[in-house]
Amino acid sequence: MEVSMSVNGESQTSDVEPRTLLVHHIRDDLGLTGTNIGCDTSSCGACTIHVDGQSVKSCTMLAVQADGAEITTIEGLASDGGELHPMQAAFMECHGLQCGYCTPGMVMAATSLVAENPDGLDETAVREGLEGNLCRCTGYHNIVKAVLSVGGGA
Amino acid sequence: MSAIGAPLKRREDPKLLSGEAKYVDDIQVPGQLWMGMVRSPMAHAKIESIDTSEAEAHEGVHAVYTGPQLQEMGLWIAPLPCAWPVTDDMVNPPHYPLATDEVHHVGEIVAIVLADSRYGAVDAAELVIVDYEPLEAVASIAAARDGDTMAHSDLDSNKSFHWPLVPDPDALDAAFANATHTIEAEFVQQRLIPAAMEPRGVLAVPSPMGGDVTLYSATQVPHILKVMAAATTGIPESKIRVIAPSVGGGFGAKLNINPDEILAISLANKLGRAVRWTESRTEAAFSTHQGRGQLQKIELAADTDGKLLGCRVHVDADMGAYMMLITPGVPLLGSFLYTGVYDVPAFGFTCDGYFTNLTPTDAYRGAGRPEASYAIERAMDILAAEVGIGPDEIRRRNYLGGGDYFENLEVPSTLVFDSGHYGPNLDKALELAGYEELKAEQARRREAGDSKQLGIGLVTYVEICGLAPSRALGGLNYGAGGWEHATVRLLPTGKAEVVSGSTPHGQGHETTWSQIVGDKLGIPPEDVTVLHSDTAISPLGLDTYGSRSLAVGGVAIAAACDKVVEKAKQIAAHQMEASADDLQFEAGAFTVSGSPDKQMAIQEIAFGAFTAHDLPDGMEPNLQEQVTFDPPNFVFPFGTHVCTVEIDEDTGNVELLSYVAVDDCGTQINPMIVEGQLHGGIVQGVAQALWEEACYDEDGNLTNPSLMDYLVPSPTEVPSMVTDYTVTPSTSNPLGVKGAGEAGTISSAAAVMNAVVDALSPYGIRDMDMPATPQRVWRTINDAKNGGAA
Numbered sequence: 001m002e003v004s005m006s007v008n009g010e011s012q013t014s015d016v017e018p019r020t021l022l023v024h025h026i027r028d029d030l031g032l033t034g035t036n037i038g039c040d041t042s043s044c045g046a047c048t049i050h051v052d053g054q055s056v057k058s059c060t061m062l063a064v065q066a067d068g069a070e071i072t073t074i075e076g077l078a079s080d081g082g083e084l085h086p087m088q089a090a091f092m093e094c095h096g097l098q099c100g101y102c103t104p105g106m107v108m109a110a111t112s113l114v115a116e117n118p119d120g121l122d123e124t125a126v127r128e129g130l131e132g133n134l135c136r137c138t139g140y141h142n143i144v145k146a147v148l149s150v151g152g153g154a
Numbered sequence: 155m156s157a158i159g160a161p162l163k164r165r166e167d168p169k170l171l172s173g174e175a176k177y178v179d180d181i182q183v184p185g186q187l188w189m190g191m192v193r194s195p196m197a198h199a200k201i202e203s204i205d206t207s208e209a210e211a212h213e214g215v216h217a218v219y220t221g222p223q224l225q226e227m228g229l230w231i232a233p234l235p236c237a238w239p240v241t242d243d244m245v246n247p248p249h250y251p252l253a254t255d256e257v258h259h260v261g262e263i264v265a266i267v268l269a270d271s272r273y274g275a276v277d278a279a280e281l282v283i284v285d286y287e288p289l290e291a292v293a294s295i296a297a298a299r300d301g302d303t304m305a306h307s308d309l310d311s312n313k314s315f316h317w318p319l320v321p322d323p324d325a326l327d328a329a330f331a332n333a334t335h336t337i338e339a340e341f342v343q344q345r346l347i348p349a350a351m352e353p354r355g356v357l358a359v360p361s362p363m364g365g366d367v368t369l370y371s372a373t374q375v376p377h378i379l380k381v382m383a384a385a386t387t388g389i390p391e392s393k394i395r396v397i398a399p400s401v402g403g404g405f406g407a408k409l410n411i412n413p414d415e416i417l418a419i420s421l422a423n424k425l426g427r428a429v430r431w432t433e434s435r436t437e438a439a440f441s442t443h444q445g446r447g448q449l450q451k452i453e454l455a456a457d458t459d460g461k462l463l464g465c466r467v468h469v470d471a472d473m474g475a476y477m478m479l480i481t482p483g484v485p486l487l488g489s490f491l492y493t494g495v496y497d498v499p500a501f502g503f504t505c506d507g508y509f510t511n512l513t514p515t516d517a518y519r520g521a522g523r524p525e526a527s528y529a530i531e532r533a534m535d536i537l538a539a540e541v542g543i544g545p546d547e548i549r550r551r552n553y554l555g556g557g558d559y560f561e562n563l564e565v566p567s568t569l570v571f572d573s574g575h576y577g578p579n580l581d582k583a584l585e586l587a588g589y590e591e592l593k594a595e596q597a598r599r600r601e602a603g604d605s606k607q608l609g610i611g612l613v614t615y616v617e618i619c620g621l622a623p624s625r626a627l628g629g630l631n632y633g634a635g636g637w638e639h640a641t642v643r644l645l646p647t648g649k650a651e652v653v654s655g656s657t658p659h660g661q662g663h664e665t666t667w668s669q670i671v672g673d674k675l676g677i678p679p680e681d682v683t684v685l686h687s688d689t690a691i692s693p694l695g696l697d698t699y700g701s702r703s704l705a706v707g708g709v710a711i712a713a714a715c716d717k718v719v720e721k722a723k724q725i726a727a728h729q730m731e732a733s734a735d736d737l738q739f740e741a742g743a744f745t746v747s748g749s750p751d752k753q754m755a756i757q758e759i760a761f762g763a764f765t766a767h768d769l770p771d772g773m774e775p776n777l778q779e780q781v782t783f784d785p786p787n788f789v790f791p792f793g794t795h796v797c798t799v800e801i802d803e804d805t806g807n808v809e810l811l812s813y814v815a816v817d818d819c820g821t822q823i824n825p826m827i828v829e830g831q832l833h834g835g836i837v838q839g840v841a842q843a844l845w846e847e848a849c850y851d852e853d854g855n856l857t858n859p860s861l862m863d864y865l866v867p868s869p870t871e872v873p874s875m876v877t878d879y880t881v882t883p884s885t886s887n888p889l890g891v892k893g894a895g896e897a898g899t900i901s902s903a904a905a906v907m908n909a910v911v912d913a914l915s916p917y918g919i920r921d922m923d924m925p926a927t928p929q930r931v932w933r934t935i936n937d938a939k940n941g942g943a944a
Contacts, residue, residue: 034173099660100170101402139837
């Protein structure tokens, strides 16, 4: 089936098997391998991307369901000049990553969490907002710190 | 400012944060074939027949192979290796990449398909029809020990080995005979699924004309994998290149030689096509080893004051279906730590290793040492209650060296502890935790009959890491050394390159190594490039496990830097026409005593060493030195952790209120990285205490293989932690560094369970198994209320 979507601002049209998961389409067909796969039960959130501005686990959607959608992956988050997005910079500043595998999904989930809470987040809200994203390295301590540093409000 | 000790931001991060980093599954090559695994759904069965016809006919399928076919093709020349035959008579049934006639655990591979797509390989694997004759399964250590059923039909016992460490049996018996207080406790170390966030994967790429093959693997141990792949497949070692690209966590689970790795490299070599496989998360519960799996019995003997006289331990360890790379050695790594930080005059440890029809066990963060730490630290609390003193006091009375500073102290388990200073470490932790205030609050709640009771758990741990002196490993029958290699070179441009045999998978080696080199050579850390994880670039190495990277690999780098500086000094003396003895090296430049105007920067000397126009007679050009460091001793980090929990008696829910950790890993190179390691380690131990367990039914089926059912903690389960340090430099290496990678895990399960049991102690509850799930806690409380204390 033919699917078209805008991915990180570029329009992409491909022929995919109808059963192709969106995450496999992004990774295997479009070659955007920054979006990772950490499970097969939509539990870990490593594959989190933005679909029409909302954070979505890209293993929970078929590629064909994203036909016509605007997609942002981790590769599309930094500025064109390569400057890190404030959330990416905060993760680096606060040491919110170690092996880095959960990181793209975590950063995508965190940017959308902050965008959805313009009045600011407290620690509990950050933890609850990121409940669908698993990390095995950091114990979450520094991830929470990073997200609060961007979206903690005044 | 010295680069050592600075919380430098990690140079690894931009690539990881932007999605630019490449993990194995991110690397695609033309013409690649996908492996699909046909796995046994039975824990123990005879393979009667395998029908591959439907799978072979499936579109896009290149081939389907069974175990006997691959054996016939010569895909392997030896079973998968066990590098640690702990005794000469250890029973070790051959473990081939595929089962050939009998399967011994759910998930063992019985056939493989090669297809031209990711989905096609999975589809075709499902079309292979296997006829099994079921056999009775051995689904627990207890069943293995009973011995009514054999995990391997051709064996007459499930026991693989008996390993004793009883330095003085008479003294041990006397200690118990003379004791005022004796306690005995049994603990279950449940099986855990390591669950690094990146599943394992492999990609083998042949060069058909050149006859060599490159294996990309999500591994902690590319160097060991290269040697073992050669030994297992018969491909000459010189033809194998192993690359560990970005690796998404390991925690021991990527410290193995797995069927998929051997299959990929050998098939690629035979077929001249790239072959790949990536495990799914649920598959990983079978295709990657598990951790822990021990039944422990510990006895302590103490005098009237609670001063320890003896410690006797027996462990029954679940090997699973086969011996993998270091399966039988895991309980031995713990054996030396059952006396913890305590002065115990008499000690004895024995271990029996048993086969079961479950996924093999092997290293998981801490590997044997969290188990040991758990046993002694839980037992110390039980002893404290028996003696009638507090958990802090029982520890204080028994610390090695009386809690004062000591170095190079021999302990009864025959090891020599490098350095320790336990008293101030405990003081600091208790103060930071507000221990007295916590106790007052606990008393208040108990008095008020509050439905939410407070529990305070205290642990002082020590661990043995920095694996390891090669001779010590030899003494334990381990099949390799414990050295690490480093090469340091100054390039003509004045930048440095360091080649490390130690292989990172999240630890931030590049940043830490650049700090060591920057500090030693007096150049900016950003001028240091770190090369690693590719056997063609870094041919010598023993990789990353056992919190060894810094204490062995980092020390090798520092020593290589020293050699570079020494050679540079000879060049500087020659070119400045001074005696080398009159030169000082500081901040990257040589100066001459008494001639402050004379100075040469090390970068300048590097260029001079490259042009070689004016070197001392007989000196080789270039500034490059290498060191293979074999440590004279292990390192022994320690620390005190205080955990506070609140238990809701109505629901059995355990909530972590606070976690305070004061660790001592000697000199720190990058405190930010150390703290991050501790955070992650602590949560992994907490998870064992409260949530995680690989659950098997009586037929040997794993009932919770997916992340839907196996609770890897999410951000909501854990609190932020409080971390602080004492610094007691190691005497085992010139940097004074110890390890920090496993420390958190080694202490935290015991800290949490000490807190849980403390909260429930008013009910007469003395112990509880992990994980302390709400159901188990609730039942334990209810049973105690109804008269039967646990």
